[in-house]
Amino acid sequence: MSHPEQRIIVLDGTDVPDRDIIGGKAWSIARMTKLGLRVPPAFVIPISECARYHENSRTLDDDLWNQIMSGVTSIEQATGRVMGDPEAPLLVSVRSGAAVSMPGMMDTVLNLGITDEVESGLAAITADAGYARDTHARFCHTYGDIVLKADLDPYVCGPSPLEVRDLVAADVGRSIPENPYDQLRQAICAVFDSWESARAKSYRRHWGISDVGGTAVTIQAMVFGNLGDESGTGVLFTRNPLTGESVPYGEWLPGGQGDDVVGGTHAVKDLTELARTMPNVHSELLEWAGILENEHADVQDVEFTVEKGVLYLLQTRGAKRSPEAAVQIAIDLVQEGLITAEIALSRVTPEQIRSVLLPYLAEQTVANVTPIALGEPACPGVAQGIGVVDPDEVESRAVAGENLVLVRPTTSPNDVHGMIAAVAVVTDLGGSTSHAAVVTRALGRPSVVGVGDGVAEGLAGKELTVDGGSGRVYAGYLPLESTRIDDHPALAPLAAWASEHCPVQVVPHTEGEVVDLDSVAQVLDPQTGRVDAQALMEALSQASGPVRSSVLESAEGASALLESGVTVVVADPALPLQLRLIQSDRP
Amino acid sequence: MPTVSEQELSLDFLAVHGLAVRKAAGPGAVADLLNADETAVAAIFDAAMAEGKIAGAKGIFMVAPAGQAWLADQYPVVYATAREDGELTAAYERFERVNTQLLALFTDWQTMPAGGQRVPNDHSDPDYDRVIIDRLGDLHERAERVVGSCSAAQPRLGRYLERLEAAYDKVLAGDTDYVSGVRIDSYHTVWFELHEDLLRMLGRQRQE
Numbered sequence: 001m002s003h004p005e006q007r008i009i010v011l012d013g014t015d016v017p018d019r020d021i022i023g024g025k026a027w028s029i030a031r032m033t034k035l036g037l038r039v040p041p042a043f044v045i046p047i048s049e050c051a052r053y054h055e056n057s058r059t060l061d062d063d064l065w066n067q068i069m070s071g072v073t074s075i076e077q078a079t080g081r082v083m084g085d086p087e088a089p090l091l092v093s094v095r096s097g098a099a100v101s102m103p104g105m106m107d108t109v110l111n112l113g114i115t116d117e118v119e120s121g122l123a124a125i126t127a128d129a130g131y132a133r134d135t136h137a138r139f140c141h142t143y144g145d146i147v148l149k150a151d152l153d154p155y156v157c158g159p160s161p162l163e164v165r166d167l168v169a170a171d172v173g174r175s176i177p178e179n180p181y182d183q184l185r186q187a188i189c190a191v192f193d194s195w196e197s198a199r200a201k202s203y204r205r206h207w208g209i210s211d212v213g214g215t216a217v218t219i220q221a222m223v224f225g226n227l228g229d230e231s232g233t234g235v236l237f238t239r240n241p242l243t244g245e246s247v248p249y250g251e252w253l254p255g256g257q258g259d260d261v262v263g264g265t266h267a268v269k270d271l272t273e274l275a276r277t278m279p280n281v282h283s284e285l286l287e288w289a290g291i292l293e294n295e296h297a298d299v300q301d302v303e304f305t306v307e308k309g310v311l312y313l314l315q316t317r318g319a320k321r322s323p324e325a326a327v328q329i330a331i332d333l334v335q336e337g338l339i340t341a342e343i344a345l346s347r348v349t350p351e352q353i354r355s356v357l358l359p360y361l362a363e364q365t366v367a368n369v370t371p372i373a374l375g376e377p378a379c380p381g382v383a384q385g386i387g388v389v390d391p392d393e394v395e396s397r398a399v400a401g402e403n404l405v406l407v408r409p410t411t412s413p414n415d416v417h418g419m420i421a422a423v424a425v426v427t428d429l430g431g432s433t434s435h436a437a438v439v440t441r442a443l444g445r446p447s448v449v450g451v452g453d454g455v456a457e458g459l460a461g462k463e464l465t466v467d468g469g470s471g472r473v474y475a476g477y478l479p480l481e482s483t484r485i486d487d488h489p490a491l492a493p494l495a496a497w498a499s500e501h502c503p504v505q506v507v508p509h510t511e512g513e514v515v516d517l518d519s520v521a522q523v524l525d526p527q528t529g530r531v532d533a534q535a536l537m538e539a540l541s542q543a544s545g546p547v548r549s550s551v552l553e554s555a556e557g558a559s560a561l562l563e564s565g566v567t568v569v570v571a572d573p574a575l576p577l578q579l580r581l582i583q584s585d586r587p
Numbered sequence: 588m589p590t591v592s593e594q595e596l597s598l599d600f601l602a603v604h605g606l607a608v609r610k611a612a613g614p615g616a617v618a619d620l621l622n623a624d625e626t627a628v629a630a631i632f633d634a635a636m637a638e639g640k641i642a643g644a645k646g647i648f649m650v651a652p653a654g655q656a657w658l659a660d661q662y663p664v665v666y667a668t669a670r671e672d673g674e675l676t677a678a679y680e681r682f683e684r685v686n687t688q689l690l691a692l693f694t695d696w697q698t699m700p701a702g703g704q705r706v707p708n709d710h711s712d713p714d715y716d717r718v719i720i721d722r723l724g725d726l727h728e729r730a731e732r733v734v735g736s737c738s739a740a741q742p743r744l745g746r747y748l749e750r751l752e753a754a755y756d757k758v759l760a761g762d763t764d765y766v767s768g769v770r771i772d773s774y775h776t777v778w779f780e781l782h783e784d785l786l787r788m789l790g791r792q793r794q795e
Binding site: 101102103104105151153154199202203206207237240241242249251317318319320321322323325326347349351352355380392410412413414416417419420432433434435437438439441442443527528529530 | 607608610611649684687688690691693694697698699700701702703704705706707709710711712714715717720721724729732759760761764767768769770771775776779780782783793
């Protein structure tokens with residue numbers, strides 16, 4: 001026999017196999033290790049094994065299983081931990097990873113390898129029995145939910161592992177394995193099975209993605225942020241994602257582990273605390289984050305864990321950012337030479353520009369003004385109008401041109417027409433996920449929810465200024481500020497590049513005749529509020545000379561405009577439409 | 588456990604109820620909601636107009652205050668059996684649990700976390716969006732079971748599942764307005780009509 005066929009790949013940085021071979025997750029790990037950054041040890045079962053598994057009547061053959069075991073051994077050697085050993089337990093995560101991620105693929109299983117014995121061991125090592133128990137219960141919940149497909153409500157801290165096990169067994173008639181290797185085998189099979197799930201198949205059918213191929217399985221060691229004083233977990237943004245300022249920004253949870261970051265169970269500190277307690281780790285983190293930002297040429301959101309003074313990177317991805325930050329960062333990255341102006345133009349959306357241009361309340365305007373109602377901010381933006389309780393009344397008076405704020409105890413589907421007609425919405429009850437919040441965000445109406453029982457109705461008949469960004473409602477019409485593109489240090493250069501790169505000339509004003517497409521054709525379906533692409537196309541094809549229309553900034557509008565060959569469009573401001581056209585013009 | 592069969596309910600009642608759920612609609616949309624004949628619904632609307640129960644113009648109708656009062660009187664009688672039906676009320680409790688998760692999902696779709704705050708989702712991260720659409724698929728599978736139990740008790744409610752399916756299908760095909768768009772039969776729109784329908788049937792109050 002010649003060389004044995006290599007059916008797993010250890011992700012130790014010696015090689016970065018193609019994304020199509022090992023999937024996105026493993027590729028990202030391989031890329032970080034290749035850059036010399038420390039990530040928890042991992043190996044991947046490549047995509048090609050998925051098809052073999054299905055050909056093999058959905059079983060892992062002995063040869064593959066033996067190679068998987070040797071992969072586990074390589075992680076054990078690298079970490080000094082052993083699967084199932086209560087003294088030094090190895091826990092792993094198991095993730096799916098297709099070349100293109102798609103719905104229906106199995107979610108991540110964390111903390112695989114935990115058992116009753118390992119739980120006791122973990123309790124001793126971490127000196128935190130509550131943590132060990134919760135980790136075990138959470139693992140049972142996740143495993144039951146995604147590997148065994150039990151119908152469970154979302155996890156809440158409290159039930160014991162045994163209770164969760166019973167709940168799962170009662171629902172699916174199968175138990176969660178007590179042996180770590182059985183857990184691993186089942187979880188790997190569940191990842192491969194998910195390639196053939198109804199949802200994944202239907203997604204591939206919709207998008208014309210071939211059923212040939214499959215998903216890889218990535219197995220990675222878990223690291224612990226709760227092993228004594230020199231441990232913890234955190235998130236680092238390479239720049240401030242709210243303002244765009246070029247200063248690292250993040251959260252550090254000393255002694256925190258995994259879900260604590262989102263769970264809010266530990267007191268969050270900022271990164272200066274890490275700099276104070278572990279200066280070496282802090283500077284290593286900043287250096288590595290910088291390497292990742294350069295490599296990706298974009299602001300990164302880096303998740304990390306420190307275990308006994310050793311830094312591990314868990315994940316990096318492009319940071320999500322506020323509209324203001326999106327503009328600032330795009331400009332800064334061009335000035336720093338990391339990206340071209342053309343790329344900058346693809347990184348800012350028309351909606352973000354619209355959002356930055358919205359009128360706002362200056363800090364000094366509201367500094368000494370007491371709001372008459374205070375609630376949860378549900379949809380950002382400032383609007384002014386008179387409070388009205390009845391949605392029918394809002395609708396009829398708005399037609400006559402009045403600016404009205406819908407003020408109600410709660411909203412139901414019966415109030416949607418009033419929410420459409422209102423300039424803002426205020427409700428007594430409900431939080432940021434209430435019906436009112438969902439609808440106002442879909443409509444882009446500033447809204448404040450949960451101002452308290454009976455408060456909203458008290459606003460009826462009053463002139464109101466509603467700040468949906470801060471959750472405050474003020475009496476009267478306070479003066480508003482607005483941003484001018486030409487005066488803005490980041491918008492002005494962006495606008496100049498946009499004019500240079502836009503495939504169609506967009507001007508704020510023009511001398512001479514302009515065809516208003518909204519008045520010559522019904523370009524908007526009044527029932528659905530969606531663009532009638534055909535009517536728009538006809539109107540465009542008949543236009544000679546400059547045109548204007550309210551619908552060109554939509555995706556349908558922009559592609560119709562580009563196809564029509566119309567060369568001059570009037571829009572004020574021009575920038576949002578220019579960005580839409582530039583972004584639609586690319587394949 | 589005997590349940591009220593929808594066939595036993597008069598279309599006179601259901602058509603006005605259906606209009607109340609849809610708020611402002613023509614006979615076609617209400618007939619679609621009820622899986623009923625459009626001309627029959629149109630005829631009932633004409634009669635209900637004459638009685639002052641509903642009002643309308645240009646083919647779009649709304650339930651008038653007199654009609655809302657009439658419905659309020661009718662519900663406890665018409666749905667007396669349904670309100671005692673343990674399976675239906677259990678399904679409703681399950682519905683509320685899925686509802687909480689769906690509302691959170693719609694919020695996650697519309698906003699995204701950035702540095703500890705939530706900002707509007709600019710849909711620039713396909714992975715973020717895909718995870719949410721995947722969760723929608725997951726919740727849709729749970730919704731199938733819940734609406735299935737509801738329609739076992741009240742067959743008319745099965746129509747909501749078809750409409751939810753259609754919305755989910757559009758989302759999968761890339762028409763993501765159908766997650767939480769307002770003027771269209773998005774997943775959120777249909778789900779909320781179903782919510783309103785159940786609240787009216789069972790005489791419950793909206794929690795948020």
